Amino acid sequence: MIENIYEKALGGELISSAEFFELIDGDLAVVTDYAQKLRDGFTGRTVKTCSIINARSGLCSEDCVFCAQSAHYGTKAPVFPFIDLAKIKEAAIRTKELGVERFSIVSSGLGPDDEEFRKIKAAVELVKSIGLQTDISVGCLTYEQLIELKEAGLDSYHHNLETSESFFPNICTTHEYADDVNAVKEALRAGIDVCCGGIFGIGEKWEHRYELAVLLRELGVQSVPINFLNPVTGTPKEGTDILTEEEAMRIIAVYRFVLPDRILRVCGGRNAVFKSGGAEKVFSAGASGMMVGDYLTVKGPDLEEDMEFINRQHS
Numbered sequence: 001m002i003e004n005i006y007e008k009a010l011g012g013e014l015i016s017s018a019e020f021f022e023l024i025d026g027d028l029a030v031v032t033d034y035a036q037k038l039r040d041g042f043t044g045r046t047v048k049t050c051s052i053i054n055a056r057s058g059l060c061s062e063d064c065v066f067c068a069q070s071a072h073y074g075t076k077a078p079v080f081p082f083i084d085l086a087k088i089k090e091a092a093i094r095t096k097e098l099g100v101e102r103f104s105i106v107s108s109g110l111g112p113d114d115e116e117f118r119k120i121k122a123a124v125e126l127v128k129s130i131g132l133q134t135d136i137s138v139g140c141l142t143y144e145q146l147i148e149l150k151e152a153g154l155d156s157y158h159h160n161l162e163t164s165e166s167f168f169p170n171i172c173t174t175h176e177y178a179d180d181v182n183a184v185k186e187a188l189r190a191g192i193d194v195c196c197g198g199i200f201g202i203g204e205k206w207e208h209r210y211e212l213a214v215l216l217r218e219l220g221v222q223s224v225p226i227n228f229l230n231p232v233t234g235t236p237k238e239g240t241d242i243l244t245e246e247e248a249m250r251i252i253a254v255y256r257f258v259l260p261d262r263i264l265r266v267c268g269g270r271n272a273v274f275k276s277g278g279a280e281k282v283f284s285a286g287a288s289g290m291m292v293g294d295y296l297t298v299k300g301p302d303l304e305e306d307m308e309f310i311n312r313q314h315s
Ligand code: SF4
Pocket: 060, 061, 062, 063, 064, 067, 068, 069, 070, 107, 108, 109, 110
């Protein structure tokens, strides 16, 4: 039966909700084997890498229940305004030296004011000049701002939908799901690649996961970050159980069936779920990329271990 679902995905057809649930009930080793075959056929076996810099941290007006940077919660996350270009340059050069392909400038909040937009544009020009694929995650932007950044060298716009529309009211009440969908559509309309995914383990059910995957497919985003909750003290998700390795691997595998030709990047929470060998395990579940280095407000997986695995894959 899984073979039939695989053939359907391989042929470019959207698998149904019933088929998605068959994969959830199926033997994990079999499901991940087929997910790997889909990944190998569509995006190959090279591991796409990216790294981020936290360019402005904390004091976000939004109340996303999993986020250390929301001003609504008393977390110990760092708070600072947009950092100097010199720090961005230093981090970008280090990223380039490591052989990581993409570098993203990330700032908290719903979107930048005019002054911060100018700084973001200067940062995009700088990172591009260092020879890295240049990405941003800076909240919602207007079409005109997106075009300006594209002309400055922007390669990809990152904006997560976080979860499905039907589950979204459980995780954020300060803006509408449609605002995020619209931000993604505007970037695609501007001709910029979009990296857009979600966070898992926040209380959503498998039906919400299917709903999000189908929307991402329909939107036509090129890259899909998969984040796992690493519960932060002070947020409403404090004390939540972390996903098991098996569930995290199954999420990656079934997303490969719905989004066979997209870059599935495992990002935040990888080292919370996988205590060791995380890079290898997410790759064996059908992922095609991963974030390396530190996350926004917490330490990331061991960089040397990650790069060793990635270089081995590429040799
Ligand atoms: S996820 Fe983004 S929008 Fe939501 S609270 Fe965190 S920084 Fe703000």
